[in-house]
Amino acid sequence: MNIKQLKAFTEVATNLSFVEAATKLHLSQPALSLSIRNLEESLGGKLLSRTTRSLVLTQEGKALLPVAKNILNQIDAAEREMKKRFSLELGHTSIAAMPSFAASVLPKIIKRFHSKYPHIKLSVEDVLSDTVIDMVSDDLVELGISFEPKHNSDLVFHPLYKDQFIVVLPPSHPLTQSHTISWDELLKFELITLQSPSSVRELIEETLSQHNMTLNPAFDAHQLATVIRMVRDSLGVAIVPALCKAQALEAGVVCRDINSPSIARRVGVISKPITSLSIAAKSMLETIKLYSSELTRQIELK
Structure with a gap:
């Protein structure tokens, strides 16, 4: 049993006419008859009773018709949905x-x-x-x-x-007078960082380790937004991704570049x-x- 056979059966069963069904399906009558015969053979019995004057459904044909219609409706619905998905309409x-x-x-x-x-x-x-x-x-x-x-x-x-990391400072911090700040200068002040484990914290620690420096934060927090707020409240200074720059400026802190070493990812x-x-x-x-x-x-x- 296949979709083509179910379509053939449904049209014949609905119209009770091979002529009308063949016209709607754009098939020749012999091709339509062969499709119905193959369906009946695959199922093991007659679905239609033919006489010289009439065409009627057998009891098995009556049982199959609503099932066949439902299957075909589901296939049509699936086809419509997939076409919408592939055309980005859904x-x-x-x-x-x-x-x-x-x-x-x-x-x-x-x-x-x-x-x-x-x-x-x-x-x-x-x-x-x-x-x-x-x-x-x-x-x-x-x-x-x-x-x-x-x-x-x-x-x-x-x-x-590539996102270059930057320094965020309280507005009144002495380092705001510099356009670029070195780590030697920065490490003289209390640092605020993300808590471990964190890819940002890990990158900073690895970079400093490669330059024989050690990160000893005074405070750490779970979110960068919290780190920035802590800087705003003058609890320390911090290194954050440049992606945070707009958020940092909006919070009222000062942003500066950092070098010796710079950090980017x-x-x-x-x-x-x-x-x-x-x-x-x-x-x-x-x-x-x-x-x-x-x-x-x-x-x-x-």
């Missing part, structure tokens, strides 16, 4: 982004995506960068925006730009292999990539 995708990106750039990307694909639903998770990687790896979201993973052969990293989109992504996710990925040059300008990394 669909859903999900994305996880680290807070600094989610709060600054992601809303602009979503706005652009929604204006082009208004029927695609999007779920957004605002989580720490390490959690972003876990959520993509565990198939909880299709796309993630975070720093480049160090080790994860199952994931694909689509680089967008690539930001990009993390996903499973592209072939496993939905059409909606692929379109979102392309939207983000096209927007990446603007992202660079917005965080003033050019």
Whole structure:
């Protein structure tokens, strides 16, 4: 039993006429008769009773007709839905982004995506960068925006730009007089960092270790937003990704470049292999990539 046979049977059973059914199906009558005969043989009995004057359904044919109609309706519905999904008139995708990106750039990307694909639903998770990687790896979201993973052969990293870390200072801090600050100067003051484990904290510690320096924070917090607020309240100074610059300036702190050493890390989109992504996710990925040059300008990394 196949779809073509069910369509043939349904048309014949509905019209009780091989002539009308053949016309609607654009088949010859012999081809239609053969299709019905093959269906009956596959099921093991007659579905239609033919005489020289009439055509009627057998009891088995009457039992099959509503089932066949339901199957064909479901196939039609599935075909319509798939066509809508492939043409992006219907669909859903999900994305996880680290807070600094989610709060600054992601809303602009979503706005652009929604204006082009208004029927695609999007779920957004605002989580720490390490959690972003876990959520993509565990198939909880299709796309993630975070720093480049160090080790994860199952994931694909689509680089967008390099995020240069910056210093955030209370407005009255003496280091605000300098345009660029060295680590030797910075380490003389109380530091506020993210708690361990954190990819940001880990990167800072690794970089300092390579230059024979040690990070000894006075305070640590779970979120970069909290770190920035603590700086604003003059509890210390902090090193944060440049993605946080707009958020930091809005909070009323001062931002400065840092060197000796400088710290930078690539930001990009993390996903499973592209072939496993939905059409909606692929379109979102392309939207983000096209927007990446603007992202660079917005965080003033050019």
